[in-house]
Amino acid sequence: MVFPRYSQSSNRRTTLGVLLCAAALVASGCSASDEPAAQTTADTAAAATSTSSNTATKATTGEQTATIGLTYIPNVQFSPVYVADERNYLPAGVDYRHHGQNEGLFTALLAGQEQFVVAGADEAAAADSDELQVIAPYYEQFPVVVIVPGDSPIHTMADLKGKKVGIAGFYGETWYGLVAGLKQVGLTPDDIDIQEIGYTQQAALSTGKVDAVVGFSNNDSVRFALAGFATRDLTPEVQSLRAASLITTKKFAAEHPELTAKTVAALFHAYEDLIADPNLGVAAAEKLIPELNEPEQKEAAAQTMDATAPLLPSKTVGCSGLTATQGEALVAELNTIGVDTPKVVPQELLTDAYCGDV
Known part of the structure; x- marks a missing residue:
């Protein structure tokens, strides 16, 4: 039997979005039948709106503004960004927005409407672009x-x-x-x-x-x-594959290195908080997901966060895996398992250049 080689579709949701949608009982806009539920007009409108407490700051300061794209509707697994925002770890002028259900994974990023996105490093390697760059892990462990x-x-x-x-x-x-x-x-x-x-x-x-x-x-x-x-x-043994990461464009990072580094540091600060107390993630998500007020939904979210915390990167590990050599190894492993990487420059895919403040 021959299986098709996979190439990135600009309209396909990120793996993290699929992962989020699969969480039963966690209010993420998906039905308990395991199939993605149709997104409502209200969901789409909410997803397309910046929802960070820093939004007002963007409008009133002269600082560079930036938006982190979250590749699905509100979910507890985006809690590192929620916590970073809630605790004012994010630099002034940085907010976040949720993607709609059918929004292209890197469309807004490449169009300059977002400056960062939480998505799979493997997805970035397989994308039809040579502009994407992984600047921080979101999950350190392959899930x-x-x-x-x-x-x-x-x-x-x-x-x-x-x-x-x-x-x-x-x-x-x-x-x-x-x-x-x-x-x-x-x-x-x-x-x-x-x-x-x-x-x-x-x-x-x-x-x-x-x-x-x-x-x-x-x-x-x-x-x-x-x-x-x-x-x-x-647990399948993988060599160099990397899952959810913080991704930007080479151009934006090069032009705004300080803001990029501060954003990476903010996420690591949130990771540390969540590793110490996963319940912080549930509390932060609850403000965006009313269904988490229900005991059954809240317990499901709590168990999801308990299982997510061990995947998060610690400051001890930092960005140590984001090297040119590892980028080449990641792309090579994808190619050996039949995944097309049409435009990626392997040695430029991963970088730890913005992790100095971690």
């Missing part, structure tokens, strides 16, 4: 896992041989992670029975339609636990 029932005989990636494995689609971090993980144990997608199940991981696994599903440790695994279905996570 993709292969989930099996608690009583499954599958205990390693090698045990997947001949098994039915459910995937959302042949794209994004879950696909990248699965193929890279198989490669590390001497397997290829041809060695497993791939089932394209969309965003129905919970139903597909709990009903026995598949033997395993690919998802995220801080979403899908949490969902199964909330539903009372016992599972185990297998």
